[in-house]
Amino acid sequence: MVSASDRRRAVELIEQAQQVGARLAPTCEVLGLSVRTVQRWTCEGGVREDQRPTAVRPKPANALSPEEEQAILEACHRPEFAPLPPEQIVVRLLDEEQCYLGSVSSFYRVLRRHGELTHRGRAKAPRRALRPTTYQSTGPNQVWSWDCTWLPGPVKGLFFYLVMIVDIYSRKVVGWEVFHSEPAHHARLVIERAVLAERLIDQPLVLHADNGSAFKGAILLEKLHELNITPSYSRPRVSNDNAYSEALFRTCKYVPDYPVDGFASLEDAQRWVHRFVGGYNTEHRHSAIRFVTPDATPSWGGSPDPRSAPRPQPGRTRPTPRALEWANAQLDADYGRLPQPGARSGTHPVRSRGVTTMQATTTLTITAEST
Template sequence: MRYSKELKSSIITKMLPPNNQSLSQIQQETGVPEGTLKLWRKEIREKGFAAPAGEQQSEQWSTRDKFLIVVETSTLSEIELAEYCRKKGLYVEQVKSWQDNCMQANGGVAQELALSQRREKEVEKELRQVRKELQRKESALAETAALLVPQKKYPSDLGTKGRGSLTSTTNRDIIIKLVEQAVAGGASQQLACEEIGISVRTLQRWCKDGAPGADQRPSAKRPEPANKLTDVECKEILEIVNQPEFQSLPPSQIVPILADQGIYIASESTFYRVMRQAGEQNHRGRCKAPSKRPKSTHCATEPNRVWSWDITYLPGPARGLYFYLYLILDVFSRDIVGWEVWLEESAEHASQLIRRAVMAQNITRQEEPLVLHSDNGSPMKGASMLETLYQLGITPSRSRPRVSNDNPYSESIFRTCKYRPNYPIGGFVTINDARAWVKEFVHWYNFNHRHSGIKFLTPHQRHSGQGEEILEKRHQLYEAAKARHPERWTRQTRNWSLPNEVWLNPEKSQVEDRVESKPDAS
């Protein structure tokens, strides 16, 4: 007679600890013959499981069952052994005494067996990890090697200029072959396309009809806009702007004058465009022609190379009354190197603060002069301030006119200051109250504040040179955590490195270079 797997499994569970039911009891409950039950008990014992055959007291179990328990628990740790004993209805002390008896009776055979099983498991685990790491490195190496060919061709040989650029038929054919070669070498199609500078969708469109065709955009016939001015209307605009009554006026005045006369020809911007196309829109007059000023770009590679400073309002005891906070920040370390609160803005106060900050930092004449960046306020450009900078060998640097974000570091710290929870929104009663609060804020900012821009170091740690040692300890901590549980880390550990260069108002190309060189971090 065949019995279901569910019935057999439930009966075996009754035989095993902690149930330990006898064969006769199981026969009465289930109706399975005792011979069949003995056969099942023999099978599970041969598999290494203890079946005490109805002995509820573990000390009364047979020597064979005790030995099976010893073998089964030989590779378990203390915590795993405790869990096993709770599930089986045993005490840890009982199992350990059985282990000692087995070692004494067999001359250490059980211990050797346990050690060999443990070593075998460790070797198998190491082999699996080595195979996995080797496979990953082989795949990465193959993909890198396959991407070398597109990298050599991009961008000078193919002349690709980014999204939307025209690509000749010859270059399209070359790009398709390069991508196919990279994919055949083990690289993904997406990475190969990214190296060349095209999208996967573009490649699919080129390969849609088999052979890549020519770009149809240059030869496309586009209809003229329905609202385009006629040649007669353009000529009329030029004749009007050159009439004696309008010959010295700009279109911004000509158009309203014509509107007052009941005449409308075109909009003001259209006047400017037509004049520009005819070469008649040029700067004239005694005023200076508008010009674009370049950014004040500076790079700090260590503390006391580039400082940023500014003045901000602190609310006074009544509406309309203010105190003025002068604050100097080191761009490299974000450390506040000087501050003061005064009743008014003046170049004399600013020059005093600069002298005190230079003395506090023990700055002497350096190979590379200290750069002091500020906006275009009158205290920053005062004669006494400039004279102080020249005497100290400091290079002044200023923001572009009417550009609010050319002094970002000072603006950022002022926001941090005024958004502190204990900032007195109702204002300071006296200037001494303001100075006391700012003093407390500066100490907190320099020594306690974990700045996100410098990998959550304090500005003082970065300024004093302790940052590299602290970040290295963090890196070692994360590597140790990864070594304990490598399965929890799909990529590299968190990037705790800091760049050696800090830029003030970097150019666009410098920002792109920093993004490309940024290491991959999880």
């Protein structure tokens, strides 16, 4: 609702703009008004005030009278109805006394109007959930995510504990270690080594984790405060708030050489994780960063971020000469094994100006990245 003074001021500004040649529609758009609104304000020669506060509204025919409202209050004040909600009161009056004083909504409105609608009982009053705190990473080493997972040991029931820290921007594993147990001081060593390795002493950093006890201990929190790291934790009962670390563990445990039968010793587990992290950071083409390696992400410097480039559209990307040469060589090698015309046994490639496609269900487009 716009006050009368604000309306007059807006109309004055619009008139001044029109005097110097501005059109009405763009002027109203600058003020956040529509042309129809300004016309309605000035339709009677001057600036008309808002009529809604002074409008005479007829009383609804089905509105409760003062006597009916008092009857509802007296029913709610009865000792047997004092601990009951309006739903129960309305039903009991109908069932036991064949008396209908009003709907459940009417009971609520009357109680609210007289200040008698308050929370009762031992249960906590409902409250509006606040928006969770979020952090945005626009470059490497701004927000890290870490978690702990179990690695199978030499016998059933014996596990080793793997702690990994991943940078959510570059997807680089910046720190890891395998331990016999999961206390907080082990996590303290991992984060301290990662900060030293990435040369982030006294630089602001956010470290996100789940609500595990190993990541909320007093020893660890003291070290995070010392390193100028802001701790961040997942919301209670929200399993996907730490998705980056969970996805990393999924990749780790589903590589072909993962020893599903368990590691023979702690040193064996450490050697395997060392090889995995090395290959992940230097050789793994991560789909979330446009299929570049995590180690290559911080070296972009002034070059454009590959993730900001438009995604190639199927059938609209021009293949590189090297990709065309490879595709044609593959096609020539497989051409002799194709079924003869008329056999039509399944789906077969068709050669068309250097681009390899698959008929029927599959389409293969060689893009610039396919080298």
